[in-house]
Structure formats: C-alpha cells, structure tokens
Amino acid sequence: xxxxxxxxxxxxxxxxxxxxxxxxxxxxxxxxxxxxxxxxxxxxxxxxxxxxxxxxxxxxxxxxxxxxxxxxxxxxxxxxxxxxxx
Amino acid sequence: xxxxxxxxxxxxxxxxxxxxxxxxxxxxxxxxxxxxxxxxxxxxxxxxxxxxxxxxxxxxxxxxxxxxxxxxxxxxxxxxxxxxxx
Numbered sequence: 001x002x003x004x005x006x007x008x009x010x011x012x013x014x015x016x017x018x019x020x021x022x023x024x025x026x027x028x029x030x031x032x033x034x035x036x037x038x039x040x041x042x043x044x045x046x047x048x049x050x051x052x053x054x055x056x057x058x059x060x061x062x063x064x065x066x067x068x069x070x071x072x073x074x075x076x077x078x079x080x081x082x083x084x085x086x
Numbered sequence: 087x088x089x090x091x092x093x094x095x096x097x098x099x100x101x102x103x104x105x106x107x108x109x110x111x112x113x114x115x116x117x118x119x120x121x122x123x124x125x126x127x128x129x130x131x132x133x134x135x136x137x138x139x140x141x142x143x144x145x146x147x148x149x150x151x152x153x154x155x156x157x158x159x160x161x162x163x164x165x166x167x168x169x170x171x172x
Contacts, residue, residue: 004142011135018132021124034120038107046104049097056090 009061016065019043019072026076032083040080044073095147102151105129105158112162118169126166130159 019040026032047070054062105126112118133156140148 004139007135007139007142011132011139014128014132014135018125018129021128022122025122025124026120029120031120034112034115034117036108036111038111039104042100042107043104046097046100049093049100053090053093053097056093 012061012065016068026079030083032080037080040073040076098147098151102154109161112165116169118166123166126159126162
C-alpha cells in the first residue's frame, strides 16, 4: 500500500463521520433552527448516487463510507423536522 | 465514458456544493447557534487530506471537488464564530 493509498483510506474514514458532531449536537440540544434542511437533503440524495456508483464499480470503501453518511443524513433530516422550532 | 463514470462525475459535482445551502442560510439569517463547529472543522481538515491525496494521484475531479468544499467549510467556520450567538 502506497502513502497515497493510506492517505486516501484515512480521508475516506474521516469523511464518513463528518456529520456525526451535528447529529450529536442537535440530538442533545433539541434545536435545529439554524441548520439547513437542504444541505442534508442534497447530502442524502448524493449519498444514494455514491452508493449506486460504489456498487456499479464494486468499491467497498465508497459503499461503506456513503452508507454511514446516508444514515447520518437521514437522521439529521428527521431531527431537523422534529426540532425546527427554536 | 461508461454509465458508472457519468454517475461518478455527477455525484462528485453535487458533493462539491453540499455545504452551499448552509452557507447561504447562515449568511442570510446571521444565526449559527445550532450549527456544529466541529462538523466544519472535521470537514476542513478532511478536505485538506483529500486535496493532498488528489495532488498525489493527480486526480483533478478530487482536487476541484475538495477545493470548493474547503472554501465553503472555511466560510462556515468563520460564519459560525461570527454568528454563534442567537
């Protein structure tokens, strides 16, 4: 495995958990007024595209990364709808 | 270009603009209390990793996508610090 490969895997692993701090914050504070619903709708649709792409080219790094992000985006859409008030 | 290639490019182009709705919303409403600072710090560091990876493997799709996201993450970190109050 080259240095580039290792950096790519590390970057991909970190990407998967980008939305986690937002999910935890919104879950804890029960307020999502300032959070953009459209950001997470775009992310959700985009993750489905990446998942299909990952399956088409049979790349498990893409599949796993985007499966995690799809779940997190879905949770954020639900939290946003639930806690959109102040 | 295969169908998988086209889907990959479309997914990448959409990914680049994931953060745009949040940037526009925060810019307009001048309130970022509910937005997670850590999400955008993770994204910022992660985009730098992806940029370096893109340069190492000489992949312009990765370079361009993550350059756009790096700028947007940077703007969001600045907006969050500026509008963290109500």
